[in-house]
Amino acid sequence: MFLTIKNVQKRFTNYGKTELVLKDINLNIKEGEFVSLLGPSGCGKSTLLNIVAGLLTPSEGELHLDDCLITKPGKDRGMVFQQAALFPWLSVEENIMFALKKEMKKKEARVIVQKYLQLVQLSSYAKHSPHELSGGMQQRVSIARALAMNPRVLLMDEPFGALDEQTRRRLQDELERIWSETKKTILFVTHSIQEAIKLSDRIIVLGTHPGKILKEIPIDIDRPREQHIQEIVYYEDMITKLLKNEIDNVVEEELYDAVSY
Numbered sequence: 004m005f006l007t008i009k010n011v012q013k014r015f016t017n018y019g020k021t022e023l024v025l026k027d028i029n030l031n032i033k034e035g036e037f038v039s040l041l042g043p044s045g046c047g048k049s050t051l052l053n054i055v056a057g058l059l060t061p062s063e064g065e066l067h068l069d070d071c072l073i074t075k076p077g078k079d080r081g082m083v084f085q086q087a088a089l090f091p092w093l094s095v096e097e098n099i100m101f102a103l104k105k106e107m108k109k110k111e112a113r114v115i116v117q118k119y120l121q122l123v124q125l126s127s128y129a130k131h132s133p134h135e136l137s138g139g140m141q142q143r144v145s146i147a148r149a150l151a152m153n154p155r156v157l158l159m160d161e162p163f164g165a166l167d168e169q170t171r172r173r174l175q176d177e178l179e180r181i182w183s184e185t186k187k188t189i190l191f192v193t194h195s196i197q198e199a200i201k202l203s204d205r206i207i208v209l210g211t212h213p214g215k216i217l218k219e220i221p222i223d224i225d226r227p228r229e230q231h232i233q234e235i236v237y238y239e240d241m242i243t244k245l246l247k248n249e250i251d252n253v254v255e256e257e258l259y260d261a262v263s264y
């Protein structure tokens with residue numbers, strides 16, 4: 004398997020109290036797969052993503068990328084956050100160039116920058132400052148910046164969460180196109196069921212207290228998307244309650260019934 008998450012647990016200690024945030028997380032992700040993590044606030048989605056990124060160490064368990072143990076951040080894993088977090092004093096192209104320059108000659112880096120600016124359809128904004136771009140455009144730059152390093156896996160933490168609905172939908176379309184062009188493996192955190200259905204091969208539903216995998220929902224691309232949406236919308240009430248933390252002590256079987264189809 005390409006990316007393996009094996010028996011991962013994570014505890015945090017706050018003010019002397021230790022909390023189990025992630026429990027028994029086991030996931031196998033294939034190369035080129037688009038996997039979404041969906042779950043209520045605080046269930047540990049970002050924590051899990053940060054563990055895969057190597058920014059956090061699991062309390063137990065281990066992770067492998069192509070049989071190599073993940074212990075620290077590496078350029079094989081690119082990250083995109085909710086906020087684009089571009090350097091405001093650098094131009095769009097300089098932002099993408101920043102990390103690339105450490106890896107190669109400036110001339111080579113420039114060619115890569117152009118390629119990825121083209122991919123996110125922002126070639127004409129290369130010389131602009133980030134503040135001259137809309138939030139959606141800035142996020143496209145941050146996607147180009149992550150992809151330009153040619154990571155094996157793209158880790159995206161609610162990348163469209165801060166955008167208005169229209170921009171969000173446009174960027175979803177754009178990510179879908181980028182994914183079909185690059186065939187990158189993507190691990191994507193979202194609160195939106197519709198977004199997860201639209202983009203993913205597989206949805207991992209996490210529960211909270213402690214965060215654990217409740218259900219894996221494969222999205223069958225051979226079936227019309229409308230069918231999936233109809234079916235998931237049928238269960239949406241239950242999932243939405245779960246996402247809003249309205250169901251506290253979810254009886255696991257009940258939830259399984261709710262999200263299985």
Ligand SMILES: Nc1ncnc2c1ncn2[C@@H]1O[C@H](COP(=O)(O)OP(=O)(O)OP(=O)(O)O)[C@@H](O)[C@H]1O
Nearest residue numbers: 015016017024042043044045046047048049050051
């Ligand atoms: N560095 C940390 N130190 C202590 N506790 C933490 C730390 N990071 C996260 N937590 C706690 O771990 C739990 C999971 O947080 P996390 O941000 O991973 O959840 P999430 O599912 O991504 O939430 P959201 O959807 O609101 O972003 C929360 O209770 C949070 O307070």
